[in-house]
Amino acid sequence: MRLAPVRDLLQRQVDEGLLPGFVAAVRHRGTTEVLCGGTTTAGDVQPMGPDTLFRMSSVTKPVAGALTLALREDGVLGLDDPVGEWLPELAAPRVLRDRTGPLADTVPAERPITVRHLLTSTPGFGGVWDGSPLARAIDERGIGPGPWPPALTPDEYLRRLAEVPLAAQPGEVWLYHLPADVLGVLLARATGRPVAALLAERVTGPLGLTDTAFTAVDPARLATVHATTPDGLVPVDAPDATVPPAFEGLAAGLVSTAPDVLTVLAALADGGAPLLSPASVAALTADALTPAQRAGAADFLEPGVSWGLQTGVCVEQTEPWCTPGRFGWDGGTGTSAWADPAREMVAVLLTGRLMGGPDDGPQEFWRTLYACL
Structure with a gap:
């Protein structure tokens, strides 16, 4: 070269x-x-x-994508499994009727969020930068996108995320960043092991x-x-x-x-x-x-x-x-x-x-x- x-x-x-x-x-x-x-x-x-x-x-x-597929090969999970099996906080989400509207104006999710939705960044939640009530609620809870992980425990992160409605129905739109962090929480709960241990065993x-x-x-x-x-x-x-x-x-x-x-x-x-x-x-x-x-x-x-x-x-x-x-x-x-x-x-x-x-x-x-x- x-x-x-x-x-x-x-x-x-x-x-x-x-x-x-x-x-x-x-x-x-x-x-x-x-x-x-x-x-x-x-x-x-x-x-x-x-x-x-x-x-x-x-x-x-x-690396998150590769680690998830490695665990699928191990039989830990399937890509179309509902995440509610491991993340009960997201088992029955509400969805904003209007993405920029009031947080209380919601409808039920039409389908469950799946592992595939997290991998494709289409679970209905993610980074929102439109100044809407939803964007402000994400920022106020400290769960928005950033160059490093949130300063929260995984359980507290999921609890705060579940407090806000989805921006869109699961599977409908692409939204950035948050799905990968939720994926990490899911993998840890599905295996009963820290993500660091999974990374060491299946990647590094x-x-x-x-x-x-x-x-x-x-x-x-x-x-x-x-x-x-x-x-x-x-x-x-x-x-x-x-x-x-x-x-x-x-x-x-x-x-x-x-x-x-x-x-x-x-x-x-x-x-x-x-x-x-x-x-x-x-x-x-x-x-x-x-x-x-x-x-x-x-x-x-x-x-x-x-x-x-x-x-x-x-x-x-x-x-x-x-x-x-x-x-x-x-x-x-x-x-x-x-x-x-x-x-x-x-x-x-x-x-x-x-x-x-x-x-x-x-x-x-x-x-x-x-x-x-």
């Missing part, structure tokens, strides 16, 4: 004060290269390295990964999360990643390294072993949305991108890197990880800088990388 243009791009962003540093891991046609630059904290001297730990934020979500253990967990396995290697301000990059007040969290979140809770994330996606891109069967990988990475659901998510999903089972999936060639069949996702802490089986390429970019919006993502990284192929 000739990745000098990628290194130059990322180093220039560091030199211009746009990033504190970066680690990019790329595997193309069986050859892997890791690029590093900058420092773990802006203005510090500790360099970024292949073993630098990052808060993954939403790059956690594809089989792959021999030692740096991926819900805490920083070595705090000295943990990169600082920064925000962009008029005064430059400033560290943000992130949760303490050196102690076990109250909530082991499958929406945004993992801490990992670029090589570890690359290993997970590469296993899936290569057919699934030792994590999943090829049939489960196909289910994970297939477009799970109807045209109407995808159209309703157009403000969030980029052009050409749809949604599988807690992972983004490319369905149209709208950009050079948006190859149909490509799958992965981006995270609000400046993380991005995608596999492109058709191009025999898997790549991960970790930066430690909060994204400022939809136009503040890793597009230039992907554009430059694909120009090198």
Whole structure:
């Protein structure tokens, strides 16, 4: 691989004060290269390295999908099982008659919420940013989307979520983030084991990964999360990643390294072993949305991108890197990880800088990388 243009791009962003540093891991046609630059904290001297730990934020979500399908293969649950079996708080939800209307104006759910609905982010609840009473109720309860897990126990999280009605009937619309956190609570209850133990048994253990967990396995290697301000990059007040969290979140809770994330996606891109069967990988990475659901998510999903089972999936060639069949996702802490089986390429970019919006993502990284192929 000739990745000098990628290194130059990322180093220039560091030199211009746009990033504190970066680690990019790329595997193309069986050859892997890791690029590093900058420092773990802006203005510090500790360099970024292949073993630098990052808060993954939403790059956690594809792992949530893979872990759920692994447990389905184990016979723990079925994708069309009603979640009420394990989550009685969501067994009989009410649904807003008008998504932007009063919280008391509801109707019964027409069908139960299923495991599949959680995986496809269509259970009727999720991130709402329209200023409605529902959006305010979610924010007031501290259960809305964010770059790390909620500061609640799983039981308290479910209790608060059950206090608010659904935005839509189960299975009708795509809404972001919250379904993955609820999925984690379901898996823990269905197995009677912490999510961390399930992750170790079904994902990190089989792959021999030692740096991926819900805490920083070595705090000295943990990169600082920064925000962009008029005064430059400033560290943000992130949760303490050196102690076990109250909530082991499958929406945004993992801490990992670029090589570890690359290993997970590469296993899936290569057919699934030792994590999943090829049939489960196909289910994970297939477009799970109807045209109407995808159209309703157009403000969030980029052009050409749809949604599988807690992972983004490319369905149209709208950009050079948006190859149909490509799958992965981006995270609000400046993380991005995608596999492109058709191009025999898997790549991960970790930066430690909060994204400022939809136009503040890793597009230039992907554009430059694909120009090198």
